[in-house]
Amino acid sequence: MSILSPVSSAKSLLSPKANGYAELQAVKPTSVLQPPARTPSYASAVGGSNVQKDFLHLTPEELFTKQTVTEIKAVQRRLSADADAKQEELRLMVGERYRDLLQASSSIISIAQSSKRVLEAIEESKRAILLQNDLPLPPKTATGFSLGAEGTITDRHLFSLQALSAHMRVLLDAPEHLWRFIERKRYLQAAWLFLLARVVHRELVSTDDSEESPWAEDGIDVHRDFPLVQRQWDVVSQFRSQIIHKSTLSLRDITTSTEEVCATLVTLHLLDSRPLNETLSTLLQQRSKTLQSVIAWKPEPKPTENGSKVIPNGIAPSMSVRDVTQLMKNTSNAISQTISTARIIFDREVTGRSLIFRVLGSVQYESTKSVPDIPSELQLSTQSLLTQLSSSANFQLLPYEVRSYKPYVDLDSSSASLTQPIFDKKLQEWFIASCEHWKNSAAKWVLSLSTVKDVWNLRTSFKRFLSSSGLNEQEKFLVSSNTDIVLHKRVLEIWHRALGEAEGQFKTRLLSSRAALGIDQLPDPSPADFLFSTPPVPILSQNVKSFADTPFQKYQQGLKQQLVGRSGRLDGIISILEQCARSIQHDLSIMRNAVGEASTAFHDSVAKAYQPTANSLAGNVVNIIGETSKELKEKLEKDTVALVFLARVTDVLHSGSSFSDQIGCGFKESHAFKEELRCINEDILERWRNITIQRLLDEPQFQLNAQLSQTRGPSPALLQALILLAEDLKRLGIVFNPIRHQEVVRDTMGFFVQSVLERSRDTRDEQTNFNLAFLWKISESYGQPWSDTTAKVHQLLLTSVRLFFTTLLSFFDDKLGSKG
Incomplete structure (x- = not known):
C-alpha cells in the first residue's frame, strides 16, 4: 500500500477548496503508485482522449441531446471509473496518516488537560503555603468526607453543612472578639472583623434572584432552618456604631502612638465611609476637646487641718510654679503631638504619598504581602485576623473568597485623597486657633506666679521643652x-x-x-550720736539646738545703718x-x-x-x-x-x-x-533756718545786747546761740557728706549773721561792737563766697565803732564842760 508524502498530506489538509476536496490535478501520486487497471478499457470505450475531453465539457442536456445511448453509457462507465479511482486514492492518502492525526489531536487535548491540572495544582499549593502560617488545616477525620480520584467531593451535602457551620461560627464568635478588640483599642481589627461578619452574613442570606443560593442547591434554606443567623447578625450589627464612637473618642488621647491613630482613622474611613478630609477634621476636633480639658485642669485643694478638701467659698486653689509649668508643657505637648501626628499620617511632601493613603493601598494587596514603607502594626489581612480567633481551625472550611476578603477601597476617588494645600491650610488654621486659646489661658495661669524669678524659671523650662517638640x-x-x-x-x-x-x-x-x-x-538722735551708740548684741535662746544666723544678720544690718547714719x-x-x-x-x-x-x-x-x-x-x-x-x-x-x-x-x-x-x-x-x-x-x-535762728534770737537768755562780757569779747549769748545752732546742724544728718555739709553750714551761718546784723543796726553799745567784730572774723574765714556778707559786717562794724567813739567823745565833752 502506497503512502502519501508528508508534503502532499499537508497540502491536502490545508487546501482552501470547499468541503475539503482537492482537484484531481492537485493530487500527484508518488512514484510507487501505479495507474488504475481499468483506465485503458475506459479510453478505448469512449474513443480516445479527444472524445474524453469533448465529453467532459458537455452539459447533461447537451450530452443527452447530441450523443447516443451507447455513448452516454460509455460516459457513465468512465465517470464511475473515475469515482472509484478517486476513492482508492483517498484511501491510500489517508490510510495510515489518519490515525496519526487522531492520535495527535488526542495528545493535544491531553496536554491541555494536563496543563490545566498543573495550574490548579500550583494554585492549590500556593493556597496551602499561604495558609501554612495562618490557619491550621482541619483534621481529615473531622471533615467527614473523602475525595475521589479526580478531586470531586463524594458527600457534597455534608460538606455544605460544614461550610455553613463555619459561616455561622464567624457570626457566633464575632461579638466576643469585637468586645475584646474594642477594649484593647484595636479598632482597625474590630472594623475588619465587623466587615468580614457582614460578608459572611450576606453569603448566608443571599437573596439574589439572578443566581440561585449555593445553599439552596444542597437543599438548605438558611432563613427557615437557621433563624439564628439573622438574630446573631442583629447583635453583631450593633457594634458598628460602638466601634465608630469608641474609635472617635480614642483620638483625644495624645499618648496614643501615630500607628494607632492612623489605624483609627482608617477604621473611620472603612467603617463610616468618611473621606480623608473628614478624618483629618475629626482628628483635629477631638484634639481640640483634649486641649480644652487640659486647659480646664485645676489643682486639687490642699487638705485642711481636719483632713477635708473642701474649697472655701468656691474659690479655686492657687497653682504653684510647678503646676503652672506642667500645665504649660501639657498644653504645648497636646498641640505639638497633634501637629506631628497629623503630618506623619497625612503629609505627602516627603514620600509623595501619605501614610494613610499607603495603608489604604495595602488593603488592596495580597493579605500577607509585606509593604516595606508601612509599619507592621498597620499591615492587616483576613488570614491574620482569623488566626487571632479562638476557633480559627474551623474557619479553614470557609471559602477562599471569604478567607481572602479585603474591604473595598477606591483609591482613585476623591474620598481617598487629600491634597497637600488643603491639608496645610486646615492644619495651620487649627494650630493658630489652638495657640490663641492656649495663650489666653496661659495669661491666667501665670497670675499665680508672684516673682520674676518664678516667671523666668518657667520660661527657661518651657523653652527647653519646646526645642524638643515635634513642631517646625x-x-x-x-x-x-x-x-x-x-x-x-x-x-x-x-x-x-x-x-x-x-x-x-x-x-x-x-x-x-x-x-x-x-x-x-x-x-x-543725730547721726554723730547714733554712730557711737551701742546696738544690742543678739542673744540666742538655750532652747535653740542649731545655729541660727537671723539674729546676727539683724545685728550686722544695724551696724551698717550706724555707719551711714540712718x-x-x-x-x-x-x-x-x-x-x-x-x-x-x-x-x-x-x-x-x-x-x-x-x-x-x-x-x-x-x-x-x-x-x-x-x-x-x-x-x-x-x-x-x-x-x-x-x-x-x-x-x-x-x-x-x-x-x-x-x-x-x-x-x-x-x-x-x-x-x-x-x-x-x-x-x-x-x-x-x-x-x-x-x-x-x-x-x-x-x-x-528761719525757724531755728528766729527761735534762738528770740530767746530772752540769748539777747545779744546784754551786759558787757567780762572777757571783753563776743557775748555769751552769741556763743551759746552758735553752739545750739551747731547742734541743730548735726541733727540734719549731713555730716557724712563734707561738701554738702560745708554748703549747708555756710548758708546757715550766713543767714545767722544777716539776722544778727538786722537786729544790730540800731544798737550802739560796746558789746555789739565786740559781737560784730567776732562775726566779721567768721565771715572772713569763709573767703570769697562770703565777700558780700563780710563787707556788710565790716561796714556795719565801722559805722557802729564810729558812732560809739562819737558818743564817747560827746560824753567826755559833756563831763569836761560841766567841770570847767
Whole structure:
C-alpha cells in the first residue's frame, strides 16, 4: 500500500477548496503508485482522449441531446471509473496518516488537560503555603468526607453543612472578639472583623434572584432552618456604631502612638465611609476637646487641718510654679503631638504619598504581602485576623473568597485623597486657633506666679521643652513668641505691683513718721550720736539646738545703718524704696545673664517697657515728699523736728541712696528726680533756718545786747546761740557728706549773721561792737563766697565803732564842760 508524502498530506489538509476536496490535478501520486487497471478499457470505450475531453465539457442536456445511448453509457462507465479511482486514492492518502492525526489531536487535548491540572495544582499549593502560617488545616477525620480520584467531593451535602457551620461560627464568635478588640483599642481589627461578619452574613442570606443560593442547591434554606443567623447578625450589627464612637473618642488621647491613630482613622474611613478630609477634621476636633480639658485642669485643694478638701467659698486653689509649668508643657505637648501626628499620617511632601493613603493601598494587596514603607502594626489581612480567633481551625472550611476578603477601597476617588494645600491650610488654621486659646489661658495661669524669678524659671523650662517638640521652626517661633508675650506682661505686672506697694508703704510710713514727730515727741538722735551708740548684741535662746544666723544678720544690718547714719525710723522709710529697686535690678540681672539672643531680646524689651513705670514711681515719690513738705509749712510754725527728719529723707534720697540708680529710670528722669529732691531739700532747709535762728534770737537768755562780757569779747549769748545752732546742724544728718555739709553750714551761718546784723543796726553799745567784730572774723574765714556778707559786717562794724567813739567823745565833752 502506497503512502502519501508528508508534503502532499499537508497540502491536502490545508487546501482552501470547499468541503475539503482537492482537484484531481492537485493530487500527484508518488512514484510507487501505479495507474488504475481499468483506465485503458475506459479510453478505448469512449474513443480516445479527444472524445474524453469533448465529453467532459458537455452539459447533461447537451450530452443527452447530441450523443447516443451507447455513448452516454460509455460516459457513465468512465465517470464511475473515475469515482472509484478517486476513492482508492483517498484511501491510500489517508490510510495510515489518519490515525496519526487522531492520535495527535488526542495528545493535544491531553496536554491541555494536563496543563490545566498543573495550574490548579500550583494554585492549590500556593493556597496551602499561604495558609501554612495562618490557619491550621482541619483534621481529615473531622471533615467527614473523602475525595475521589479526580478531586470531586463524594458527600457534597455534608460538606455544605460544614461550610455553613463555619459561616455561622464567624457570626457566633464575632461579638466576643469585637468586645475584646474594642477594649484593647484595636479598632482597625474590630472594623475588619465587623466587615468580614457582614460578608459572611450576606453569603448566608443571599437573596439574589439572578443566581440561585449555593445553599439552596444542597437543599438548605438558611432563613427557615437557621433563624439564628439573622438574630446573631442583629447583635453583631450593633457594634458598628460602638466601634465608630469608641474609635472617635480614642483620638483625644495624645499618648496614643501615630500607628494607632492612623489605624483609627482608617477604621473611620472603612467603617463610616468618611473621606480623608473628614478624618483629618475629626482628628483635629477631638484634639481640640483634649486641649480644652487640659486647659480646664485645676489643682486639687490642699487638705485642711481636719483632713477635708473642701474649697472655701468656691474659690479655686492657687497653682504653684510647678503646676503652672506642667500645665504649660501639657498644653504645648497636646498641640505639638497633634501637629506631628497629623503630618506623619497625612503629609505627602516627603514620600509623595501619605501614610494613610499607603495603608489604604495595602488593603488592596495580597493579605500577607509585606509593604516595606508601612509599619507592621498597620499591615492587616483576613488570614491574620482569623488566626487571632479562638476557633480559627474551623474557619479553614470557609471559602477562599471569604478567607481572602479585603474591604473595598477606591483609591482613585476623591474620598481617598487629600491634597497637600488643603491639608496645610486646615492644619495651620487649627494650630493658630489652638495657640490663641492656649495663650489666653496661659495669661491666667501665670497670675499665680508672684516673682520674676518664678516667671523666668518657667520660661527657661518651657523653652527647653519646646526645642524638643515635634513642631517646625516657624511653629516653634510662634509658640515662643506667644510665651514671651504672656510672660512679658506678667513681669511688668509683678513690677508694677511691687512699685505700687513700695509707693504706698513709703507714703504711709512717711506720714506716720511725720505724725509721730510732734512737738512732744523725741526726735531721732543725730547721726554723730547714733554712730557711737551701742546696738544690742543678739542673744540666742538655750532652747535653740542649731545655729541660727537671723539674729546676727539683724545685728550686722544695724551696724551698717550706724555707719551711714540712718536711724531705725529713717531706714524704715528709705529701705522700702531701696529694697524695691534692688529686687528689680536682681530680676533684670537674671534675664541679662541668660545666654541666647532670645533672652537678650526679652530682657531689652522688658526693660524698655518697664522704664515708664519706674519714671512714674520716681515722680510720685517726689510728689509725696513735696506734699508732705507743703503740709508741714502750713501746719508747723515753730517745730523743726519734722522738718529735720524730712530734710534727712530728701538728702538721703538725693545723694546717699541707691534708689535712683537702681530703680531703672532713664538718665533724664533720674537727673530730674535728684534735682527736684535737691530743690525740696533747699526749701525745707530754708524754712528750718528761719525757724531755728528766729527761735534762738528770740530767746530772752540769748539777747545779744546784754551786759558787757567780762572777757571783753563776743557775748555769751552769741556763743551759746552758735553752739545750739551747731547742734541743730548735726541733727540734719549731713555730716557724712563734707561738701554738702560745708554748703549747708555756710548758708546757715550766713543767714545767722544777716539776722544778727538786722537786729544790730540800731544798737550802739560796746558789746555789739565786740559781737560784730567776732562775726566779721567768721565771715572772713569763709573767703570769697562770703565777700558780700563780710563787707556788710565790716561796714556795719565801722559805722557802729564810729558812732560809739562819737558818743564817747560827746560824753567826755559833756563831763569836761560841766567841770570847767
